[in-house]
Amino acid sequence: MLDRKGRDATLPTSAVPPVERAAAAWQTLPTEDPALAGGILDINLKALVENWRQIRDLHPNARTSAVVKANAYGLGMIPVAEALWAEGCRTFFVALPHEGEELKKHLPRAEVFVLAGVPRGEAGYFHEHGLTPVLNTWEEVEEWTAYNAARELRLPAAVHVDTGMNRLGLSPGEARRLSGHDNLLRNFRPCLLMSHLACADTPGHEMNGRQKALFDEIRALFPSVPTSLANSAAAIAWPNWEYDLLRPGIALYGGNPFSERSNPMRAVATLYATVLQVREVRRGESVGYGATWTAKDDSRIAIIGVGYADGLFRRVAEGVAGPAHVFVAGQFAPYVGRISMDLAAVDVSAIAPDVLERGMRVEVMGPHVSVDELACWAGTIAYEILTSLGPRFTRLYTSS
Numbered sequence: 001m002l003d004r005k006g007r008d009a010t011l012p013t014s015a016v017p018p019v020e021r022a023a024a025a026w027q028t029l030p031t032e033d034p035a036l037a038g039g040i041l042d043i044n045l046k047a048l049v050e051n052w053r054q055i056r057d058l059h060p061n062a063r064t065s066a067v068v069k070a071n072a073y074g075l076g077m078i079p080v081a082e083a084l085w086a087e088g089c090r091t092f093f094v095a096l097p098h099e100g101e102e103l104k105k106h107l108p109r110a111e112v113f114v115l116a117g118v119p120r121g122e123a124g125y126f127h128e129h130g131l132t133p134v135l136n137t138w139e140e141v142e143e144w145t146a147y148n149a150a151r152e153l154r155l156p157a158a159v160h161v162d163t164g165m166n167r168l169g170l171s172p173g174e175a176r177r178l179s180g181h182d183n184l185l186r187n188f189r190p191c192l193l194m195s196h197l198a199c200a201d202t203p204g205h206e207m208n209g210r211q212k213a214l215f216d217e218i219r220a221l222f223p224s225v226p227t228s229l230a231n232s233a234a235a236i237a238w239p240n241w242e243y244d245l246l247r248p249g250i251a252l253y254g255g256n257p258f259s260e261r262s263n264p265m266r267a268v269a270t271l272y273a274t275v276l277q278v279r280e281v282r283r284g285e286s287v288g289y290g291a292t293w294t295a296k297d298d299s300r301i302a303i304i305g306v307g308y309a310d311g312l313f314r315r316v317a318e319g320v321a322g323p324a325h326v327f328v329a330g331q332f333a334p335y336v337g338r339i340s341m342d343l344a345a346v347d348v349s350a351i352a353p354d355v356l357e358r359g360m361r362v363e364v365m366g367p368h369v370s371v372d373e374l375a376c377w378a379g380t381i382a383y384e385i386l387t388s389l390g391p392r393f394t395r396l397y398t399s400s
């Protein structure tokens, strides 16, 4: 809860509890002291876990994994994965091998799939670190099986089939060929057959049905291999789907998985910036680079310590998609002028001067300014907002 001066009464202002320090230390913070930080990114692990549970409960007959690539969409891979592990999540997807290595250090018993697949000559790295590759090309299948054959191993791997997105994956023809290729199948264990939907964010899109039908044809060729098709949107749009493993990402982190439906998830990340100065601007004066905003009346402007170097896109304040604002002292305050590298200006003329002061917190994103709203102002999606959150914030892991 924000108090009357916009400070979150539940957040410690200087002392960070030890467990949160441990989680925060992994982020190689510029400072552990929130009072000295560029801003505070509050990550609500309870909301994260509830979002995961919501998806799990929609699919009593399937397993629910967690996609934690790109540092868990910017929110901190280790604290996120540890919270989900404590809740019973045992399978994780990362994009890159080194993300997988890092995750395995903290959760050695987790099943970790690497979406980008095995780089040429690196099968041994996957073996050494207990990582499960997602095989995306015929060449990768051959390299993985050759590695196994040479050592008389039968290590697991996921087989990714492209069903229309034309991103990664074997072609349906290659998948058919693999299904009849005993020599290759003898030398690794296909532990998952997966594909990815291009338009799940729009459940009514005809492409979903086409991809599903093709995937169903292919999975019939691998009757004993568990299957996975759903990202967040598909997992929510089609409860109790007949596939074995769900791969939610964005929904866990509170972003809206859908383009045209309201968001069924709880917000997870709240970003607070600090007021560095409150200044009087006379009518006719301008604010910021390029003097793009001019005060129509005498105004009060708060300068806050967050900018595009922190992932606050310049486009947000351009007002292309409507006026953008922060939430401060219980009210919305619109951005004025351009966002700079480390600073932004907001108009606080409508807020009583005695409740504003240097050092108070401003919600840039959170319960009052959703990540999806911010994404809309920036002309992008919640995924890009979250993964662009800069390294200068103190990340606080809370559970309320």
Ligand SMILES: *Cc1c(COP(=O)(O)O)cnc(C)c1O
Residues within 6 Å of the ligand: 067, 069, 115, 196, 230, 231, 232, 233, 247, 248, 249, 250, 251, 257
């Ligand atoms: C990123 C990704 C996901 C998760 O997608 P969300 O839309 O964030 O739920 C699932 N599967 C694959 C292959 C991905 O690349």
